[in-house]
Amino acid sequence: MFKALALKELREAGWLALVAAGLHLAVVSNLIGLNLFTWLPMFPEKINELPFTGTSFTGPFALVGCVLAIALGFRQSAWEGMQGTYLFLLHRPVARSAIFATKIGVGMVLLLLVNCIPVLWFADWAATPGHYPGPFEWRLTEPAWGWWCGFPLLYLGAFLSGIRPARWYGTRLYPLLASGMLLLVAEFLSPWWTICAGIALTSSVLFATCIRTTIFARDYS
């Protein structure tokens, strides 16, 4: 049952992850000088600064990761409501919380998996002698991992916005706005990573609790 649910979620949301993975790989391939996607506008060219220290990697990485987190969150929550298929899915003989936990589990795995690939690839390239004429330490990747840890927060905010009933779209987006602000605060405090991790973890638990409350309290149509 959970396998079938997970496969359904993968089929419905997996293409978003594939698009994001493609964009990440295009950015990294340009940065490391493969020059496969130089014809694409707005894409960075071969890196000329110490890897991970500027915005040449972190900027596109954060942008693609944030867009993927929001898109995944909405795709897995609001889209099902728009199609009316919640009425079909939620009547199956399984706890409602288990259905949504599976959805979120699949979303999280996709999000974290797709967003760790470019960091690992770029770090591996930078760590390999002869690629970049400068020292490399794994500590340099911390800003990227900071964003990586923050993406789930944005995903949960988007998911909650997608299932939350509201009178109009503006107020529906409050959880997404809140998660976005929390993510920015966490990034601002990233040098103090324990505070940053605490904010991300506490906020994620809060959003997960709100999602659990909402799925039982709302009406489906």
Next chain:
Amino acid sequence: MTDAIVTDRLCKSYGGQLVVDQLNLHVPVGTVYGLLGRNGVGKSTTLKMLAGMACPDSGEILLLGEDAARLSPATRARIAYLAEGHPLYKWMTIGQIVAFTRSFYRSWNTDLVDKVLDHFSLSRKARIGRLSKGQVAQVSLTLAIAPDPELLILDDPTLGLDANVRRDFLESMIQIIQRRGRTILFSSHILGDVERVADRVGVMIDGVLRADCPTERFKQAVCKVIVDFGRSPPTVPPLVGLLGDWQLGSRRELVFVDFGVQQQAAIEAMGPVRIEVVALNLEDAFIEYTRGARRPLPIFTGESFDVQGLGAQGAA
């Protein structure tokens, strides 16, 4: 347990407007119950609350003896719910949606699924998004019956289907419900369909269940009385069971619940030239019963509106 569905003072409002008002519904086991009402009277909301898709503001629901608010997966497996419009995943093929749905159930009648799909000439390779509305309804019905449910809640299952497909769908439904002890609660706007399959009907008006009685009883109880005065008709005094009163030239058309000796005597006292009592089919009875009442409507109850006791005592 004698009732498959019991609701107790069920209420639901949207934006301050009461959509379902103090609903007390009892559907006995083995009954095919047709829930009727005009658009927006709360039928779909009622069925959604029963299926757990909408939260009641107050009141209680028991399904197969279990509180619907805390329905266990095991009990939910004994209940099928077909939502209005038959929402299914359009990207799936019939084979995929069958496999997907099957994964949730311990009991699944594969032979029945194969036979029903074959009966409807549906290929397992066909994509849901490419099927006609009628075919989607057929797939939906197939998925609903495959776990052999004891209770089926169907929200306007024939909505949007053409006459042939509707007939086919209903005949399949009749075959399915022939299993003893299976209970079906369905809403529909097609009164002919309801008349064909329902043992009992409930009529909702403005969120209130106004009638709840056997189908035959409802048809027999509501009648139209055409009174021709041969002159300008006098005003009809308030009479027990009088639902509607329309003037057409020298005639008055009166709609009654439980038209009897008392009402007949009162009309004869007005000096008419002719009195004609017209029996109604379910559709006409429903229309007359629900169209713009000018007086408070009598509330039928299961006991006082028993088919044996036709007479004025049934009306409030």
